[in-house]
Amino acid sequence: MGNTKTVFKYFTIVQQEQEERFLSKMHAKGWKFENVNLLGFYHFSRCTPEEVSYKLDYNQEGLKNKNDYFQMFSDCGWEHITDFVGYSYFRKSGKADEEDIFNDAESKFDLQKRVYTGRVMPLLIIYFCILFPQLLRTSFGVSTTSIKMDNIFANIFTVLNVIYLVMFSLFIFQWHKHEKNVHSDSKAYLAKYIVLYSLIILGFVSTGLIYYHSHKSTYEIKDTDGVYTVDADTLNKSLSKTYELKKGDVIDFNIKMDKGFLHIDISPEDKKSIFFADYKNSKHDNFTIEEDGTYNFKISGRHLKSKIDVKIK
Structure with missing residues (x-):
């Protein structure tokens, strides 16, 4: 060895x-x-x-x-x-539990204060100046790239936000553990930790609410008289409609956009897409089928408020 x-x-x-x-x-x-x-x-x-x-x-x-x-x-x-x-x-x-650099509660607490100043403070600045604003932007904003990338970035910043909150929670717990041996009889000490633990809980609750509202969908689907209609107050998911089509059929769709981002994808069954497009404004569009078969018409939205009418001509 x-x-x-x-x-x-x-x-x-x-x-x-x-x-x-x-x-x-x-x-x-x-x-x-x-x-x-x-x-x-x-x-x-x-x-x-x-x-x-x-x-x-x-x-x-x-x-x-x-x-x-x-x-x-x-x-x-x-x-x-x-x-x-x-x-x-x-x-x-010597034994690990017998030899220590810091032999009293005060010196151990002083170490925690140095760590807070040198390591935790920069993380707090990153969190409040970069991470949390990016969480809000990616969760509620709409970019010009794609719905998929928007969702990926929103999920990344949500996970990072949770990781930071867990890390802050652990540090506050450790700080609390050392300070209680020094200032446990102080009213200010008790009030400080009530505030700190409340802020951590608020952070987790806020993250959960942001995630919920950025993924919530409210919409209505109607499929009558040959017209498939999606009337979305808020759409943050994908909806699909399957058609049996023949060569020469035209998929006609009329889009009335209020806000958000819309992606439309048309693909033969179990095959790659033959049509896809992104929309941020109202538009009338269509696509002509070149081969008989089963086709999947998919609508994907992100913070989408819109009415989409689809019919086959």
């Missing part, structure tokens, strides 16, 4: 303690931590299995004065290993 090993592992900014335990367990198995990269690959070298405590510190001020910063830890028996995205990695012989 080789003397080096690479392990893929992903930890979020709220999983510092889990990361520390992971590195200690690897050392106990005979693999000493060397470094980690942005892709989540942890690099180890073979060593004698032993109990070693790994700890992470996030201290941007300390890194500005590296010599003094690392010497302070060295004087306490901690070996500096590497630095990664603002975190400094240290280890020291």
Whole structure:
């Protein structure tokens, strides 16, 4: 077996303690931590299995004065290993639950404040200035590309929004866990967490409502006297109508658009489309059939308010 090993592992900014335990367990198995990269690959070298405590510190001020910063830890028996995205990695012989850089509640809470300032604040700025506005735009706006791409982007930003909210929830929970050992008797402390947890709940509820309303459809279908009519107050889905047609038949459709995006697709059964078009304005259009067969006429809408009349001539 080789003397080096690479392990893929992903930890979020709220999983510092889990990361520390992971590195200690690897050392106990005979693999000493060397470094980690942005892709989540942890690099180890073979060593004698032993109990070693790994700890992470996030201290941007300390890194500005590296010599003094690392010497302070060295004087306490901690070996500096590497630095990664603002975190400094240290280890020291001894059981993981007995050796710690932060020996009191106040110092542990100070670490959380440094992480909040250096890592969480930029994420909050990204969330409120980019991610949430993009969620609203892609969920309720209409682009000039296609319904499919609009839906893809709306779903992507919905998922990203949920991921960020989960991450913020975990960080607030971790912050709460450490601060309650310092300021638990403060009324301001209690009020702050009532507000923070309420905001997180509001974020999840808002995301759910945005998703629901951006996918909701209200429409009426009539199929009388040879005319297939879709009268949509809001259409955010696809509707299909199957026809048995002969060569020379004309599919005639009249579109009265109020708002939104409409896509019409005509395809023979189990074959590729022979006609497709996008509409953002009222229009009268038609398509002539060139071969006998079964044809599928599909209407797809995004925030569509329109009336479409389809008939065969």
